[in-house]
Amino acid sequence: MNTDRTDQWEHRNWHVPVMADKITQLLIRPSTHIVVDCTVGTGGHSLAILEAAGKQTILVGIDMDENALAIARERLKPLGRRVILKRGNYGKITELLKDYLGRVDSLLIDCGISRLQITNSDRGFSFDHEGPLDMRFDNAASMTAEKLLKGISFEELRSLLSHFGEPRASSIAKAILERRDSGKLSTTLDLAGAVKAVVKRKQAKSLARVFLAIRACVNNELENLKSALESLKNVLGKGGRACVITYHSAEDTIVKQAFRKYSGKCICPPGSITCRCGRIGIFRQLTRKPLVPSADEIRGNPSARSAKIRVVEKM
Numbered sequence: 056m057n058t059d060r061t062d063q064w065e066h067r068n069w070h071v072p073v074m075a076d077k078i079t080q081l082l083i084r085p086s087t088h089i090v091v092d093c094t095v096g097t098g099g100h101s102l103a104i105l106e107a108a109g110k111q112t113i114l115v116g117i118d119m120d121e122n123a124l125a126i127a128r129e130r131l132k133p134l135g136r137r138v139i140l141k142r143g144n145y146g147k148i149t150e151l152l153k154d155y156l157g158r159v160d161s162l163l164i165d166c167g168i169s170r171l172q173i174t175n176s177d178r179g180f181s182f183d184h185e186g187p188l189d190m191r192f193d194n195a196a197s198m199t200a201e202k203l204l205k206g207i208s209f210e211e212l213r214s215l216l217s218h219f220g221e222p223r224a225s226s227i228a229k230a231i232l233e234r235r236d237s238g239k240l241s242t243t244l245d246l247a248g249a250v251k252a253v254v255k256r257k258q259a260k261s262l263a264r265v266f267l268a269i270r271a272c273v274n275n276e277l278e279n280l281k282s283a284l285e286s287l288k289n290v291l292g293k294g295g296r297a298c299v300i301t302y303h304s305a306e307d308t309i310v311k312q313a314f315r316k317y318s319g320k321c322i323c324p325p326g327s328i329t330c331r332c333g334r335i336g337i338f339r340q341l342t343r344k345p346l347v348p349s350a351d352e353i354r355g356n357p358s359a360r361s362a363k364i365r366v367v368e369k370m
Protein backbone atom coordinates (compact mmCIF):
# COMPACT_ATOMS: atom_id res chain seq x y z
CA MET A 56 0.00 0.00 0.00
CA ASN A 57 1.27 3.45 -0.82
CA THR A 58 1.33 5.56 2.34
CA ASP A 59 2.96 8.63 0.84
CA ARG A 60 0.24 11.31 1.03
CA THR A 61 1.96 13.64 -1.46
CA ASP A 62 2.26 10.84 -3.93
CA GLN A 63 -1.41 9.95 -3.55
CA TRP A 64 -2.39 13.57 -4.10
CA GLU A 65 -0.34 13.69 -7.27
CA HIS A 66 -1.79 10.44 -8.62
CA ARG A 67 -5.36 11.65 -8.18
CA ASN A 68 -4.49 14.80 -10.06
CA TRP A 69 -2.67 13.25 -12.98
CA HIS A 70 -4.33 14.18 -16.22
CA VAL A 71 -6.30 11.42 -17.95
CA PRO A 72 -5.02 11.37 -21.55
CA VAL A 73 -7.78 11.88 -24.10
CA MET A 74 -8.33 9.28 -26.85
CA ALA A 75 -4.96 7.73 -26.02
CA ASP A 76 -5.65 4.60 -28.11
CA LYS A 77 -6.49 6.63 -31.22
CA ILE A 78 -3.43 8.82 -30.70
CA THR A 79 -1.08 5.85 -30.46
CA GLN A 80 -2.67 4.14 -33.49
CA LEU A 81 -2.21 7.30 -35.52
CA LEU A 82 1.28 8.21 -34.35
CA ILE A 83 3.04 4.88 -33.98
CA ARG A 84 4.09 2.93 -37.04
CA PRO A 85 6.85 0.32 -37.42
CA SER A 86 9.27 2.96 -38.74
CA THR A 87 8.57 5.55 -36.01
CA HIS A 88 11.81 6.71 -34.47
CA ILE A 89 11.40 10.28 -33.17
CA VAL A 90 8.16 11.37 -31.48
CA VAL A 91 7.55 14.83 -30.06
CA ASP A 92 4.90 15.41 -27.40
CA CYS A 93 4.58 19.22 -27.34
CA THR A 94 2.30 19.17 -24.27
CA VAL A 95 3.69 16.40 -22.10
CA GLY A 96 1.67 17.43 -18.99
CA THR A 97 1.82 14.64 -16.43
CA GLY A 98 3.00 12.25 -19.13
CA GLY A 99 -0.15 10.22 -19.91
CA HIS A 100 0.00 10.41 -23.71
CA SER A 101 3.80 10.13 -23.69
CA LEU A 102 3.67 6.94 -21.66
CA ALA A 103 0.96 5.40 -23.87
CA ILE A 104 2.98 6.30 -26.99
CA LEU A 105 6.24 4.85 -25.68
CA GLU A 106 4.54 1.67 -24.48
CA ALA A 107 2.96 1.17 -27.91
CA ALA A 108 6.16 1.93 -29.82
CA GLY A 109 9.23 -0.21 -30.42
CA LYS A 110 12.38 0.19 -28.30
CA GLN A 111 14.00 2.21 -31.10
CA THR A 112 11.50 5.04 -30.53
CA ILE A 113 12.58 8.09 -28.54
CA LEU A 114 10.25 10.81 -27.29
CA VAL A 115 10.99 14.49 -26.83
CA GLY A 116 8.49 15.90 -24.33
CA ILE A 117 7.88 19.63 -23.98
CA ASP A 118 5.86 21.63 -21.45
CA MET A 119 5.91 25.16 -20.03
CA ASP A 120 4.83 23.99 -16.61
CA GLU A 121 7.68 22.90 -14.35
CA ASN A 122 5.34 21.10 -11.90
CA ALA A 123 3.92 18.97 -14.70
CA LEU A 124 7.40 18.24 -16.04
CA ALA A 125 8.59 17.12 -12.59
CA ILE A 126 5.80 14.53 -12.46
CA ALA A 127 6.36 13.45 -16.07
CA ARG A 128 10.09 13.06 -15.32
CA GLU A 129 9.40 10.67 -12.42
CA ARG A 130 6.71 8.81 -14.29
CA LEU A 131 8.76 8.30 -17.46
CA LYS A 132 11.99 7.49 -15.60
CA PRO A 133 11.72 3.71 -16.24
CA LEU A 134 12.02 4.47 -19.98
CA GLY A 135 15.51 5.86 -19.38
CA ARG A 136 17.24 7.42 -22.37
CA ARG A 137 14.23 7.01 -24.61
CA VAL A 138 12.81 10.19 -23.04
CA ILE A 139 14.18 13.73 -23.36
CA LEU A 140 12.18 16.40 -21.51
CA LYS A 141 12.43 20.12 -22.24
CA ARG A 142 10.82 23.06 -20.53
CA GLY A 143 9.64 25.53 -23.16
CA ASN A 144 6.89 27.01 -25.26
CA TYR A 145 5.82 24.95 -28.26
CA GLY A 146 5.18 28.25 -30.06
CA LYS A 147 8.98 28.24 -30.45
CA ILE A 148 9.12 24.67 -31.62
CA THR A 149 11.75 25.26 -34.30
CA GLU A 150 14.23 26.47 -31.66
CA LEU A 151 13.30 23.76 -29.16
CA LEU A 152 13.72 21.03 -31.76
CA LYS A 153 16.75 22.41 -33.59
CA ASP A 154 18.54 19.03 -33.32
CA TYR A 155 15.62 17.18 -34.91
CA LEU A 156 14.45 19.48 -37.72
CA GLY A 157 13.06 17.58 -40.71
CA ARG A 158 13.43 14.25 -38.84
CA VAL A 159 10.37 14.06 -36.59
CA ASP A 160 8.12 11.08 -37.39
CA SER A 161 5.20 11.93 -35.11
CA LEU A 162 4.13 14.99 -33.18
CA LEU A 163 1.29 15.64 -30.73
CA ILE A 164 -0.22 18.88 -29.46
CA ASP A 165 -2.87 18.35 -26.77
CA CYS A 166 -4.13 21.91 -26.30
CA GLY A 167 -5.36 23.46 -23.12
CA ILE A 168 -5.12 22.79 -19.45
CA SER A 169 -4.33 19.65 -17.43
CA ARG A 170 -6.13 18.24 -14.42
CA LEU A 171 -2.99 18.93 -12.38
CA GLN A 172 -3.35 22.65 -13.11
CA ILE A 173 -7.11 22.99 -12.67
CA THR A 174 -7.22 21.10 -9.36
CA ASN A 175 -4.52 23.20 -7.71
CA SER A 176 -6.44 26.29 -6.57
CA ASP A 177 -3.17 28.19 -6.00
CA ARG A 178 -2.76 28.31 -9.79
CA GLY A 179 -5.95 30.37 -10.16
CA PHE A 180 -7.55 28.37 -12.99
CA SER A 181 -10.68 27.25 -11.15
CA PHE A 182 -13.86 29.29 -10.75
CA ASP A 183 -15.05 26.96 -7.96
CA HIS A 184 -12.18 27.54 -5.53
CA GLU A 185 -10.60 30.61 -4.08
CA GLY A 186 -7.20 31.34 -5.57
CA PRO A 187 -5.02 34.18 -6.84
CA LEU A 188 -5.73 35.70 -10.27
CA ASP A 189 -2.73 33.92 -11.77
CA MET A 190 -3.59 31.38 -14.55
CA ARG A 191 -0.04 31.04 -15.89
CA PHE A 192 1.08 27.71 -17.37
CA ASP A 193 4.66 28.89 -16.89
CA ASN A 194 5.14 30.30 -13.41
CA ALA A 195 8.18 32.29 -14.59
CA ALA A 196 6.12 34.21 -17.16
CA SER A 197 5.48 37.86 -16.39
CA MET A 198 1.82 38.11 -17.49
CA THR A 199 -0.80 36.96 -14.97
CA ALA A 200 -4.60 37.24 -14.99
CA GLU A 201 -4.30 39.99 -12.38
CA LYS A 202 -2.02 42.08 -14.62
CA LEU A 203 -4.15 41.43 -17.65
CA LEU A 204 -7.36 42.52 -15.89
CA LYS A 205 -5.64 45.54 -14.40
CA GLY A 206 -4.74 46.98 -17.79
CA ILE A 207 -7.59 45.81 -20.02
CA SER A 208 -10.21 48.21 -21.48
CA PHE A 209 -13.94 47.46 -21.70
CA GLU A 210 -13.77 47.00 -25.47
CA GLU A 211 -10.76 44.65 -25.28
CA LEU A 212 -12.40 42.49 -22.61
CA ARG A 213 -15.76 42.44 -24.41
CA SER A 214 -14.11 41.38 -27.64
CA LEU A 215 -11.98 38.71 -25.90
CA LEU A 216 -15.03 37.14 -24.22
CA SER A 217 -16.98 37.33 -27.41
CA HIS A 218 -14.18 35.61 -29.38
CA PHE A 219 -14.49 32.67 -26.97
CA GLY A 220 -18.22 32.40 -27.67
CA GLU A 221 -19.69 34.27 -24.68
CA PRO A 222 -23.10 35.69 -25.74
CA ARG A 223 -23.28 38.07 -22.72
CA ALA A 224 -19.79 39.46 -23.29
CA SER A 225 -20.79 43.12 -22.88
CA SER A 226 -22.59 42.84 -19.55
CA ILE A 227 -19.97 40.49 -18.12
CA ALA A 228 -17.09 42.76 -19.20
CA LYS A 229 -18.88 45.73 -17.62
CA ALA A 230 -19.44 43.84 -14.34
CA ILE A 231 -15.79 42.68 -14.16
CA LEU A 232 -14.42 46.15 -14.79
CA GLU A 233 -16.80 47.74 -12.26
CA ARG A 234 -15.50 45.32 -9.66
CA ARG A 235 -11.93 46.05 -10.64
CA ASP A 236 -12.48 49.82 -10.47
CA SER A 237 -14.02 49.57 -7.01
CA GLY A 238 -10.97 47.59 -5.79
CA LYS A 239 -12.88 44.32 -5.29
CA LEU A 240 -11.24 42.07 -7.89
CA SER A 241 -8.37 40.18 -6.31
CA THR A 242 -9.28 36.47 -6.39
CA THR A 243 -10.80 33.86 -8.68
CA LEU A 244 -14.01 33.95 -6.61
CA ASP A 245 -14.23 37.74 -7.07
CA LEU A 246 -13.99 37.18 -10.82
CA ALA A 247 -16.59 34.39 -10.67
CA GLY A 248 -18.80 36.68 -8.53
CA ALA A 249 -18.77 39.37 -11.22
CA VAL A 250 -19.97 36.82 -13.79
CA LYS A 251 -22.64 35.40 -11.46
CA ALA A 252 -23.94 38.90 -10.73
CA VAL A 253 -25.08 39.33 -14.33
CA VAL A 254 -25.61 35.78 -15.58
CA LYS A 255 -28.50 33.97 -13.95
CA ARG A 256 -29.09 31.13 -16.44
CA LYS A 257 -26.46 28.60 -17.58
CA GLN A 258 -23.96 30.22 -15.19
CA ALA A 259 -21.46 27.35 -15.37
CA LYS A 260 -21.10 27.74 -19.14
CA SER A 261 -20.43 31.47 -18.90
CA LEU A 262 -17.99 30.95 -16.03
CA ALA A 263 -16.13 28.32 -18.06
CA ARG A 264 -15.97 30.60 -21.12
CA VAL A 265 -14.81 33.66 -19.14
CA PHE A 266 -12.07 31.72 -17.33
CA LEU A 267 -11.04 30.06 -20.60
CA ALA A 268 -10.83 33.39 -22.46
CA ILE A 269 -8.73 35.04 -19.75
CA ARG A 270 -6.47 32.01 -19.36
CA ALA A 271 -5.96 31.76 -23.13
CA CYS A 272 -5.02 35.43 -23.29
CA VAL A 273 -2.63 35.24 -20.28
CA ASN A 274 -0.81 32.31 -21.92
CA ASN A 275 -1.05 33.57 -25.50
CA GLU A 276 -2.54 30.18 -26.37
CA LEU A 277 -3.99 30.87 -29.81
CA GLU A 278 -0.85 32.63 -31.04
CA ASN A 279 1.37 29.81 -29.78
CA LEU A 280 -0.80 27.27 -31.56
CA LYS A 281 -0.63 29.24 -34.83
CA SER A 282 3.19 29.49 -34.62
CA ALA A 283 3.57 25.78 -33.92
CA LEU A 284 1.35 24.86 -36.88
CA GLU A 285 3.33 27.20 -39.14
CA SER A 286 6.54 25.42 -38.09
CA LEU A 287 5.29 21.86 -38.60
CA LYS A 288 6.54 21.74 -42.19
CA ASN A 289 10.13 22.32 -40.97
CA VAL A 290 9.91 19.91 -38.06
CA LEU A 291 8.30 16.81 -39.60
CA GLY A 292 10.20 14.44 -41.86
CA LYS A 293 8.68 13.02 -45.06
CA GLY A 294 5.69 10.88 -44.07
CA GLY A 295 5.76 12.41 -40.57
CA ARG A 296 2.41 12.89 -38.85
CA ALA A 297 1.04 15.61 -36.59
CA CYS A 298 -2.04 15.17 -34.36
CA VAL A 299 -3.68 18.11 -32.65
CA ILE A 300 -6.33 17.74 -29.95
CA THR A 301 -8.48 20.85 -29.40
CA TYR A 302 -11.20 21.57 -26.84
CA HIS A 303 -13.08 24.58 -28.19
CA SER A 304 -13.94 26.15 -31.50
CA ALA A 305 -11.40 29.02 -31.35
CA GLU A 306 -8.61 26.39 -31.27
CA ASP A 307 -10.24 24.01 -33.72
CA THR A 308 -10.77 26.77 -36.30
CA ILE A 309 -7.05 27.60 -36.22
CA VAL A 310 -6.08 23.96 -36.75
CA LYS A 311 -8.68 23.42 -39.49
CA GLN A 312 -7.54 26.52 -41.38
CA ALA A 313 -3.80 25.76 -41.06
CA PHE A 314 -4.23 22.15 -42.18
CA ARG A 315 -6.45 23.22 -45.07
CA LYS A 316 -3.96 25.90 -46.15
CA TYR A 317 -1.06 23.47 -46.34
CA SER A 318 -3.05 20.59 -47.79
CA GLY A 319 -4.35 22.42 -50.84
CA LYS A 320 -3.30 21.58 -54.38
CA CYS A 321 -0.77 24.06 -55.78
CA ILE A 322 -2.42 26.14 -58.53
CA CYS A 323 0.71 27.99 -59.69
CA PRO A 324 1.26 27.99 -63.47
CA PRO A 325 3.06 24.86 -64.73
CA GLY A 326 6.84 25.31 -64.73
CA SER A 327 6.88 27.76 -61.76
CA ILE A 328 10.14 27.37 -59.84
CA THR A 329 8.64 28.21 -56.44
CA CYS A 330 5.04 28.06 -55.28
CA ARG A 331 3.40 31.49 -54.95
CA CYS A 332 -0.27 30.54 -54.58
CA GLY A 333 0.07 29.76 -50.85
CA ARG A 334 -1.87 26.48 -51.25
CA ILE A 335 1.21 24.27 -51.51
CA GLY A 336 0.42 20.62 -50.95
CA ILE A 337 2.80 20.03 -48.06
CA PHE A 338 0.43 17.89 -46.03
CA ARG A 339 -2.22 15.28 -46.65
CA GLN A 340 -5.17 15.49 -44.24
CA LEU A 341 -5.85 12.10 -42.64
CA THR A 342 -9.03 13.41 -40.99
CA ARG A 343 -11.45 15.29 -43.25
CA LYS A 344 -13.78 15.36 -40.25
CA PRO A 345 -12.26 15.51 -36.75
CA LEU A 346 -12.18 12.38 -34.59
CA VAL A 347 -14.13 12.64 -31.34
CA PRO A 348 -14.24 10.53 -28.16
CA SER A 349 -16.75 7.72 -27.71
CA ALA A 350 -19.72 8.08 -25.36
CA ASP A 351 -17.98 5.56 -23.06
CA GLU A 352 -14.83 7.65 -22.86
CA ILE A 353 -16.85 10.80 -22.10
CA ARG A 354 -18.70 8.96 -19.31
CA GLY A 355 -15.39 7.97 -17.74
CA ASN A 356 -13.66 11.30 -18.37
CA PRO A 357 -16.12 14.19 -18.84
CA SER A 358 -13.23 16.60 -19.59
CA ALA A 359 -12.88 14.79 -22.92
CA ARG A 360 -16.39 15.77 -24.06
CA SER A 361 -15.42 18.59 -26.41
CA ALA A 362 -12.16 17.06 -27.71
CA LYS A 363 -11.49 16.94 -31.46
CA ILE A 364 -8.49 15.35 -33.15
CA ARG A 365 -7.17 16.48 -36.52
CA VAL A 366 -4.24 14.76 -38.21
CA VAL A 367 -1.98 15.56 -41.16
CA GLU A 368 0.86 13.67 -42.82
CA LYS A 369 3.75 15.41 -44.55
CA MET A 370 4.06 14.46 -48.20
Ligand SMILES: C[S@@+](CC[C@H](N)C(=O)[O-])C[C@H]1O[C@@H](n2cnc3c(N)ncnc32)[C@H](O)[C@@H]1O
Nearest residue numbers: 070072094096097098099100118119120144145
Ligand atom coordinates in the same frame (compact mmCIF):
# COMPACT_ATOMS: atom_id res chain seq x y z
C1 LIG B 1 -4.12 19.08 -21.81
S1 LIG B 1 -2.59 19.20 -20.99
C2 LIG B 1 -1.66 17.88 -21.67
C3 LIG B 1 -1.88 16.60 -20.96
C4 LIG B 1 -1.01 15.47 -21.46
N1 LIG B 1 -1.33 15.13 -22.83
C5 LIG B 1 -1.13 14.24 -20.57
O1 LIG B 1 -1.49 13.18 -21.07
O2 LIG B 1 -0.86 14.38 -19.37
C6 LIG B 1 -1.83 20.56 -21.79
C7 LIG B 1 -0.43 20.86 -21.29
O3 LIG B 1 0.16 21.73 -22.24
C8 LIG B 1 0.94 22.68 -21.57
N2 LIG B 1 1.04 23.82 -22.50
C9 LIG B 1 0.05 24.66 -22.88
N3 LIG B 1 0.52 25.55 -23.78
C10 LIG B 1 1.83 25.26 -23.96
C11 LIG B 1 2.85 25.81 -24.79
N4 LIG B 1 2.62 26.84 -25.61
N5 LIG B 1 4.07 25.25 -24.75
C12 LIG B 1 4.33 24.19 -23.94
N6 LIG B 1 3.40 23.63 -23.11
C13 LIG B 1 2.16 24.15 -23.14
C14 LIG B 1 0.21 22.94 -20.28
O4 LIG B 1 1.10 23.42 -19.30
C15 LIG B 1 -0.35 21.56 -19.94
O5 LIG B 1 0.52 20.85 -19.10
